[in-house]
Amino acid sequence: MSKLYNIKNWTRHNLRAWMAEKSIKHCKVQEFRADQIFYWLYQKKAESFSEMHNIGRETRKIMEENFWISSLEKAETQQSQDGSIKYRLLLDDGLSIESVFMPHTSHNTVCVSSQVGCGMGCDFCMTGTMGLVRNLKTAEIIDQVLTVWNDQPEGKNIRNIVFMGMGEPFHNYQNLLQTLEILTDEHGFNFSQRRITVSTSGLLPKIRRFGKEKIKANLAISLNGVTDDVRSKLMPVNIPY
Ligand code: SF4
Known part of the structure; x- marks a missing residue:
């Protein structure tokens, strides 16, 4: 299992770059999804990727395999x-x-x-x-x-x-x-x-x-x-x- 990154340590700019790289292997992952993920995290205050229902299942799965969402x-x-x-x-x-x-x-x-x-x-x-x-x-x-x-x-x-x-x-x-x-x-x-x-x-x-x-x-x-x-x-x- 690869190391999970805390997504709240990432700026949208960095997340877009990461998604652009992922999209080379996974055609369903698209760079603009980073904008939607930010919207869910900070405007809708989502606590899990599964709540982000306008993001495709495959992309959500890739996010869960690579990131976690912290809380205090x-x-x-x-x-x-x-x-x-x-x-x-x-x-x-x-x-x-x-x-x-x-x-x-x-x-x-x-x-x-x-x-x-x-x-x-x-x-x-x-x-x-x-x-x-x-x-x-x-x-x-x-x-x-x-x-x-x-x-x-x-x-x-x-x-x-x-x-x-x-x-x-x-x-x-x-x-x-x-x-x-x-x-x-x-x-x-x-x-x-x-x-x-x-x-x-x-x-x-x-x-x-x-x-x-x-x-x-x-x-x-x-x-x-x-x-x-x-x-x-x-x-x-x-x-x-
Ligand atoms: S007031 Fe306290 S917290 Fe602020 S800089 Fe001085 S020692 Fe640090």
């Missing part, structure tokens, strides 16, 4: 008076991360984590005391959005995504970019780039690099100190930059 288990939730819900979600290796649902009058937001722990060591932050345990895979970030969204009553749509949970997103740069590609893909979630905010502690080289990427998102820089000295004490990242 809810370990704990805490609701605040303002309606925010904090989720502790379990990863496959037993570690856990936090995501938050934040309701607003005109829209709803999901705050996601990008790492387990964090290596930035900010003085005021509980996550910082853990140190960096590991980066989250693309699928693990995408699954936070899906888990929190699926937990809301029908009609409570998510419009904004903020990367302000555990971790420094720019320390997990490639997976951040892949996640942004899936979130903004017109066949996937189709979030507006203007509705996504990446919050960084201030990694200057990555801020510059991010500014040159094709994918754009809002950038938030945590200052947490009114002077350079205060900021350096609270956030060690301030010292080199």
Whole structure:
């Protein structure tokens, strides 16, 4: 049995390329099916290939032989008076991360984590005391959005995504970019780039690099100190930059 890939780690662009290659041997597999699979995964929130009924049986079988569809288990939730819900979600290796649902009058937001722990060591932050345990895979970030969204009553749509949970997103740069590609893909979630905010502690080289990427998102820089000295004490990242 060949290794199964978690499909949520794949961008549509990569999946199209994979399907184009498969179509050489299997005439029923067609590249455009990747668009339909994305629609099922991220707009219909399908949890199995068998639900994707407009995709032929042979293609679905090939998908099942090569891919699996992940999900995250809810370990704990805490609701605040303002309606925010904090989720502790379990990863496959037993570690856990936090995501938050934040309701607003005109829209709803999901705050996601990008790492387990964090290596930035900010003085005021509980996550910082853990140190960096590991980066989250693309699928693990995408699954936070899906888990929190699926937990809301029908009609409570998510419009904004903020990367302000555990971790420094720019320390997990490639997976951040892949996640942004899936979130903004017109066949996937189709979030507006203007509705996504990446919050960084201030990694200057990555801020510059991010500014040159094709994918754009809002950038938030945590200052947490009114002077350079205060900021350096609270956030060690301030010292080199
Ligand atoms: S970068 Fe964010 S998550 Fe990391 S230690 Fe600082 S405040 Fe905490």
